[in-house]
Amino acid sequence: MSGGDTAARPAAPTAERLEAALAPYLRAGCLLAVSGGPDSTALMHAAAAAPHAGLAVATVDHGLRPEARAEAETVARQADTLGLPHRILAWAGPHPRSGIQAAARAARYRLLAEHAAEIGAAFLLTAHTLDDQAETVLMRLARGSGPAGLAGMRPERNLGPGLVLARPLLAFPKADLVAWCEGRGIAYLRDPSNADERFARARLRRLRPLLEGEGLTAERLARLAERAARDDDALREIAQDALGRLAAEDARRLDGRALARLPAAVALRVLDLALTQAGGGEGRLERLERLLAEILPALAAGARLRRTFRGLLVAVDAGGTIRLAPAPPRRAAGPPELLGKG
Numbered sequence: 001m002s003g004g005d006t007a008a009r010p011a012a013p014t015a016e017r018l019e020a021a022l023a024p025y026l027r028a029g030c031l032l033a034v035s036g037g038p039d040s041t042a043l044m045h046a047a048a049a050a051p052h053a054g055l056a057v058a059t060v061d062h063g064l065r066p067e068a069r070a071e072a073e074t075v076a077r078q079a080d081t082l083g084l085p086h087r088i089l090a091w092a093g094p095h096p097r098s099g100i101q102a103a104a105r106a107a108r109y110r111l112l113a114e115h116a117a118e119i120g121a122a123f124l125l126t127a128h129t130l131d132d133q134a135e136t137v138l139m140r141l142a143r144g145s146g147p148a149g150l151a152g153m154r155p156e157r158n159l160g161p162g163l164v165l166a167r168p169l170l171a172f173p174k175a176d177l178v179a180w181c182e183g184r185g186i187a188y189l190r191d192p193s194n195a196d197e198r199f200a201r202a203r204l205r206r207l208r209p210l211l212e213g214e215g216l217t218a219e220r221l222a223r224l225a226e227r228a229a230r231d232d233d234a235l236r237e238i239a240q241d242a243l244g245r246l247a248a249e250d251a252r253r254l255d256g257r258a259l260a261r262l263p264a265a266v267a268l269r270v271l272d273l274a275l276t277q278a279g280g281g282e283g284r285l286e287r288l289e290r291l292l293a294e295i296l297p298a299l300a301a302g303a304r305l306r307r308t309f310r311g312l313l314v315a316v317d318a319g320g321t322i323r324l325a326p327a328p329p330r331r332a333a334g335p336p337e338l339l340g341k342g
């Protein structure tokens with residue numbers, strides 16, 4: 001635990017901004033995701049102090065660090081002093097050996113969403129900050145993401161029927177939330193995995209001062225995310241309209257020649273939307289770009305093409321129609337004793 005320093009920067013502007021950022025959500029029932037770090041501790045205290053229609057708090061114990069249970073209990077005690085119900089959600093079952101952070105994250109959202117649904121919360125609120133957004137954008141840049149990825153974390157996302165994940169603190173620098181807690185003598189935890197350089201996020205965090213020296217500040221990265229989100233949303237809307245024209249009767253049957261006349265950014269999204277509507281899963285941008293790069297010459301040459309993609313069969317016929325259908329099951333592998341030989 002740290003905190004308790006009362007000689008801090010004036011906290012009034014942050015306090016007002018916090019109240020304004022939370023107000024639209026607090027009119028409905030909210031579940032607060034609180035790890036006990038400064039960001040989510042600020043979220044919990046600020047929400048508890050504001051007028052609200054019903055609040056509950058949950059902490060996920062991922063079972064990855066021995067101290068996690070005690071930390072979750074510390075959050076439970078703080079919630080109790082604020083008069084808020086608290087639940088510790090344990091990640092049970094086998095933990096994978098690789099990709100542990102991604103698996104922990106998926107488990108965390110699943111447990112939180114299940115609990116939110118159980119208690120009838122309309123919003124699940126997390127305390128992601130401007131710094132988290134900047135790190136997300138940097139990670140996506142490093143992966144070569146397109147505009148949808150560079151849009152970073154969206155302020156709101158549907159998690160299921162009647163449940164929205166909201167990130168009301170995305171515009172707040174972490175330093176402001178730390179100062180807000182310290183200015184009020186509110187104690188918070190430090191998560192040692194935040195500094196664990198086995199994880200890309202922590203390694204990028206170490207680079208931040210260097211990048212800021214070159215002007216690549218958290219504010220600028222967050223602004224890039226906002227602009228990418230705005231432009232990506234516009235392109236998606238245009239693509240949705242175009243899909244309505246290209247596949248007037250059925251999204252599984254597209255007019256390929258009309259697709260070929262669209263700007264590539266729109267054509268890619270039309271294809272992506274059509275694949276999703278036809279039941280295809282999510283996929284990486286590079287693979288979608290490669291698919292379009294194969295489809296376009298086939299259309300131009302009036303040639304036939306068949307590709308399996310995201311669990312669907314994508315077939316271009318000589319007349320320029322693109323059909324999407326569930327891919328036939330893969331041919332069964334040979335008998336087990338023949339596998340792995342040769």
Ligand SMILES: Nc1ncnc2c1ncn2[C@@H]1O[C@H](COP(=O)(O)OP(=O)(O)OP(=O)(O)O)[C@@H](O)[C@H]1O
Binds near residue numbers: 040060108128
């Ligand atoms: N163990 C936890 N229990 C409850 N909420 C948590 C827990 N860990 C993280 N959160 C919530 O998620 C927010 C972001 O936390 P953190 O930045 O550590 O997660 P992340 O893994 O980087 O983000 P993301 O979940 O988007 O990948 C926290 O402010 C808090 O609201």
